Amino acid sequence: MKEKPINHAGAAATFIADKPHLDFHDARLWDMRQKRDAQMHVLPEWQELRSRASAIKEHALANLADYLEQFERNAKRNGIHVHWAADGTEHNRIVAEILAARGARTLIKSKSMVTEECDLRPYLAARGVTVTETDLGERIQQLDDQLPSHIVVPSVHKLTEDVARIFARHYGTDPDADDPHQLAEAQRLAARPVILHADAGMTGGNFFVAETGTFVVCTNEGNADLSATVPGVHIATIGIERVVPRMADLGVFIRLLSRSALGSPITQYTSHFRGPQDGGEMHVILVDNGRSARLGMDDFWTSLKCIRCGACMNTCPVYRRSGGLSYGAVYSGPIGAIIDPTFNERKYSTLPYASTLNGSCTNVCPVKINIHEQLFKWRQVLVEHHQMPFVKREIMHMAGKLMGQPKLYRAAIAGTETALGTLPRFALYNWLNPWGKNRELPEPVKETFHSWYRRNRPAAKPGQTDNAENTP
Amino acid sequence: MRMKIGLFVPCYIDAFYPGVGIATLELLERLGQDVTYPQEQTCCGQPMTNAGCVSDSAASEALFVRLFAGFDAIVMPSGSCTHHVRAHFDAIEQTDAVRHVRANTYELVEFLHDVLKVRDFPWAEFPHTVGLHNSCSSLRALRTASMSELGEPAFSKPMTLLSGVKGIRFATPARPDECCGFGGTFSVSEEAVSARMGLDKVRDHHQAGAEYIVSADSSCMMHQRGCAERAGVNIRFIHIAEILNGARQ
Numbered sequence: 001m002k003e004k005p006i007n008h009a010g011a012a013a014t015f016i017a018d019k020p021h022l023d024f025h026d027a028r029l030w031d032m033r034q035k036r037d038a039q040m041h042v043l044p045e046w047q048e049l050r051s052r053a054s055a056i057k058e059h060a061l062a063n064l065a066d067y068l069e070q071f072e073r074n075a076k077r078n079g080i081h082v083h084w085a086a087d088g089t090e091h092n093r094i095v096a097e098i099l100a101a102r103g104a105r106t107l108i109k110s111k112s113m114v115t116e117e118c119d120l121r122p123y124l125a126a127r128g129v130t131v132t133e134t135d136l137g138e139r140i141q142q143l144d145d146q147l148p149s150h151i152v153v154p155s156v157h158k159l160t161e162d163v164a165r166i167f168a169r170h171y172g173t174d175p176d177a178d179d180p181h182q183l184a185e186a187q188r189l190a191a192r193p194v195i196l197h198a199d200a201g202m203t204g205g206n207f208f209v210a211e212t213g214t215f216v217v218c219t220n221e222g223n224a225d226l227s228a229t230v231p232g233v234h235i236a237t238i239g240i241e242r243v244v245p246r247m248a249d250l251g252v253f254i255r256l257l258s259r260s261a262l263g264s265p266i267t268q269y270t271s272h273f274r275g276p277q278d279g280g281e282m283h284v285i286l287v288d289n290g291r292s293a294r295l296g297m298d299d300f301w302t303s304l305k306c307i308r309c310g311a312c313m314n315t316c317p318v319y320r321r322s323g324g325l326s327y328g329a330v331y332s333g334p335i336g337a338i339i340d341p342t343f344n345e346r347k348y349s350t351l352p353y354a355s356t357l358n359g360s361c362t363n364v365c366p367v368k369i370n371i372h373e374q375l376f377k378w379r380q381v382l383v384e385h386h387q388m389p390f391v392k393r394e395i396m397h398m399a400g401k402l403m404g405q406p407k408l409y410r411a412a413i414a415g416t417e418t419a420l421g422t423l424p425r426f427a428l429y430n431w432l433n434p435w436g437k438n439r440e441l442p443e444p445v446k447e448t449f450h451s452w453y454r455r456n457r458p459a460a461k462p463g464q465t466d467n468a469e470n471t472p
Numbered sequence: 473m474r475m476k477i478g479l480f481v482p483c484y485i486d487a488f489y490p491g492v493g494i495a496t497l498e499l500l501e502r503l504g505q506d507v508t509y510p511q512e513q514t515c516c517g518q519p520m521t522n523a524g525c526v527s528d529s530a531a532s533e534a535l536f537v538r539l540f541a542g543f544d545a546i547v548m549p550s551g552s553c554t555h556h557v558r559a560h561f562d563a564i565e566q567t568d569a570v571r572h573v574r575a576n577t578y579e580l581v582e583f584l585h586d587v588l589k590v591r592d593f594p595w596a597e598f599p600h601t602v603g604l605h606n607s608c609s610s611l612r613a614l615r616t617a618s619m620s621e622l623g624e625p626a627f628s629k630p631m632t633l634l635s636g637v638k639g640i641r642f643a644t645p646a647r648p649d650e651c652c653g654f655g656g657t658f659s660v661s662e663e664a665v666s667a668r669m670g671l672d673k674v675r676d677h678h679q680a681g682a683e684y685i686v687s688a689d690s691s692c693m694m695h696q697r698g699c700a701e702r703a704g705v706n707i708r709f710i711h712i713a714e715i716l717n718g719a720r721q
Contacts, residue, residue: 013664022668030647040623047622315621317651321668354662356655356669357522358608363621379524388524392661396525403520404531406512413487434660438667439698442488449486449493453509 003347005387006329008354012322015157025157026321029150032314035263036364049256054368056249057305060210061295067210067243068286074213078275081283088118091237091287095120095202096127098235098283104129104199110217110224111135112204113151113308114237114287116330132194134223136187143170149324149332152261152310157323191223201227205238205273206307207253208284211246214274215284218257218267225271232280236273240286241295241304253307256366261309294342299377303338305367312361312371318354327351334361338374341382349387352378413448473588478543479509480536480577482516482550482690489690495713496549496580502595502717503588507547510539517563518556522656530563533570541569545587546577549713551610551689552656554579559613580713581616581688585629592636595718599639602710603682604630605673605696607689608651616688620649630688630712637715643682650676654695670699678707684721688712 016022040046060067072082085091091114099107107129109115121131121142133139137154141147143166148154155163160178168175173186203224208215215236217224228234244250258267276282295301313319313333324332329340329348337355340348352375361371382388388396402409435441447455477500481493493509500507516536517529536557540546548554557577564570584590610616610630617628634640653659653669660666674696677685685707687693693709700707710719 009662009664012662016664016668026672037620037623317653317669318662318665321665321672352524353658354665356608356651356653356658356666358651358655359612360608360621360649360651363612363619376522379522380526381524383524383526392523393525396520396523396528400517400520400525400528400531403515403517404535406514406535409514413483434663435698437663438702439670439695440701441698442484442694445488445490447490449481449490449509450511452490452494453497453511457509 003344005347005350006327008322008326008328008350011326011328012318012354015323015326016321021157021159021323022321024159025323028156029314029320032261032263033311033364036260036311036314037263039259039263039265043255043259049252050366050368053252053256053307053366054305056244056252057367058302060243060245061241061301061304064240064243064295067245068240070210071208071213071243072286074211075284076213078213079282080213080275081281083283083285085118085285085287085289087289088120088287091118091285091289092120092123094285095235095237096124096129098233099124099129099200100127102199102233104233106130106132106194106198107200107202108132108134108195108198108227108231109202110204110219110227111138111148111154112202112237113148113330114204114239114289115202116148117289118237118287132191132198134191134195134227135219135221136184136223139187139191140166143167146325147330150310150313151308151331151333151335157325195226195230198227198231200233200235201229201231202235202237203228205236205242205284206257207242207244207250208238209245209247209250210243212274214272216250216254217271217273218254218269219271220262220268222269225269228271228273229277232277233283234273234276234280235283235285237285237287240288240291241306257307257309260311260364260366290342294339297342299381300338300342300374302369303335303374305369306335306339307367309366311364311366315360315364316355317358317360318356322354327354334371334375335369338371338378341378345382345385345387349382352382410450413450474504474506475544476542477505477507478540478546479507480513480516480540480546480548480553481509482548482553483514484694485549485690488694489711492549492690492711492713495711495717495719496547499713499717500547503584503590505588508543513539516553516556518553518560519656521556521560521563526563528563533561533564537564537567537569537573540573540577544576545583546573547580547583548577549580549688549711550691551579551607551614551616552691554582555609555613579610579614579616579688581610581630581633582614584633584716585616590636591632593633593716593718596636596716597638597718597720598715600683600721601641601643601681602634602684602686602715603643603645603677603680604628604634604648605652605677605685605687605689605692606630606649607687607692610688611649633716634686634712640715643677643680645676645680645682647676652692652696654692656691659695666695667699670695671703671705674700674703674705674707678705682707684708684710686710686712686715
């Protein structure tokens with residue numbers, strides 16, 4: 001299927017043109033990065049924790065099938081129904097069947113990136129189920145019919161005035177009242193009745209533990225606990241890569257997660273779900289949706305170590321200045337740019353290029369995913385799979401040929417000098433020249449280093465003279 | 473220790489900043505080194521490889537190895553080119569000559585700091601406040617300075633070298649490790665983000681009180697200078713080789 005690649009550069013340019021949003025977005029996320037640094041500095045064992053976390057994840061992924069089956073056995077023993085979903089469609093069908101069997105028409109849910117991946121809400125809406133997000137940021141995005149722009153703070157690209165307008169449209173509140181506390185209260189008043197009368201509840205899961213058959217949900221608003229416990233039917237959707245072998249392993253991840261994400265020592269709620277409440281039901285849906293295939297990719301399988309903390313997004317200078325929506329995908333930022341192409345190479349072929357390869361993402365990653373090296377590697381894969389635009393591919397091909405031929409190269413350099421020195425300004429700075437849109441070009445020079453050297457070091461030793469023969 | 477050094481001058485320095493190449497050459501000669509600039513040199517191949525077009529780097533890499541395999545050390549005033557030669561020279565067969573070149577290629581700062589172990593530059597005086605910009609290749613790939621993300625003990629090879637220059641003062645920007653947004657072809661394919669990052673970078677240094685931005689990478693500075701000039705940010709740029717070689721401004 002031919003699908004147009006995401007125009008990240010264009011969307012980013014639009015985002016940058018809006019100064020109030022850009023400035024807030026950059027400052028807010030940079031503040032999270034700095035708070036993360038402060039937390040790192042109070043833990044002398046920070047790097048050891050990262051190494052340990054990475055090793056646990058790599059071990060779990062290397063033995064994934066065994067740990068998944070161990071979890072299933074133990075979870076069933078705890079009274080949890082365990083379902084297996086090969087892809088998003090199967091996941092959605094399982095959810096719909098659970099709801100239909102109980103005549104459930106309303107579902108409250110806390111934030112879950114996997115359900116975004118599966119596109120659950122439209123599927124259920126088409127079957128007459130009303131889905132209400134209970135996480136504040138996710139609810140704002142739901143009301144505004146947008147994807148989350150960040151995996152931890154889904155509406156971080158919005159200002160309070162944007163939220164006031166959205167709430168006014170849906171909740172009838174004052175569109176000009178943008179005090180955050182008032183807005184939070186408006187959401188609370190709107191959400192509580194829905195929560196109290198919901199037929200079923202849904203959460204994600206940050207980790208699930210093979211040896212105990214239990215799972216853990218980390219949140220800051222308490223909405224996941226309400227979603228899980230109030231209705232009596234709790235469905236948890238979790239990606240298969242989130243398994244850890246032992247309860248003892250959890251401590252490593254809990255210590256890293258919120259410190260990396262928000263720069264707080266721990267999330268407000270770290271809830272362990274061990275089985276259904278009295279008279280209730282608990283379902284865990286383990287979702288593959290491309291993960292097994294990713295596990296088989298030599299260069300990219302370690303992206304499955306991700307614990308979805310968002311630290312790579314917060315530190316990414318490109319993400320901070322382009323906004324998550326510019327990636328046009330469920331997962332944005334550096335981690336998105338290495339995961340998204342596994343879902344659709346053509347559509348997301350531009351994302352690995354939305355990076356300067358600066359490497360800050362790799363350094364902050366709590367599970368040591370070599371994100372910038374995978375971005376680099378993805379570019380090679382995309383070129384091999386013919387996903388690079390033809391013109392760019394040809395330019396690279398011609399440049400590569402030119403660079404192998406010293407004589408031609410010298411002639412080309414001389415041409416550039418002349419052009420920079422003699423072309424009128426409008427010719428250098430037009431719409432065909434993206435460099436010149438917001439930047440001046442370097443000034444032309446009288447003499448290249450090459451010419452200077454020939455003039456100033458005439459006593460060239462044998463073998464040093466310019467016997468420019470072309471290499472084949 | 474007198475070494476036979478091959479000088480590589482990156483294409484953009486050759487064409488736009490010849491003074492940086494001259495300063496690098498003169499500085500190495502001043503330090504008693506036997507320096508040769510092989511005149512057939514073109515490019516290290518980085519632009520093609522970083523775009524994903526690895527096979528298109530083969531001709532550059534083969535030429536590079538042919539020209540430089542005979543030297544004890546290959547020195548270049550560029551972190552990203554050094555990183556390319558050392559870590560990504562994969563388009564050609566890995567012969568002994570290729571391995572020799574990869575293992576003996578140095579960025580100028582690390583060569584001065586680690587190999588020649590120079591600490592004093594008595595001929596140099598730069599009575600100005602400078603903000604140091606480490607390119608991401610120098611910082612996170614070559615590790616010429618400590619990285620803020622890791623919380624490791626602070627060190628900075630370029631800062632150590634510059635501290636041997638009389639009269640120099642340092643300004644500390646708020647986000648010293650933030651990428652300036654050059655990124656090679658990124659500067660054109662993601663023009664808006666790139667230019668915005670560059671503007672933020674030069675403003676950060678300017679607000680910290682820097683008269684000059686000094687860096688071991690001219691590519692970052694070519695981009696930053698362009699952003700500063702267009703936006704009217706009053707700051708100047710100088711390569712670390714020029715200061716260490718005794719440039720007076």
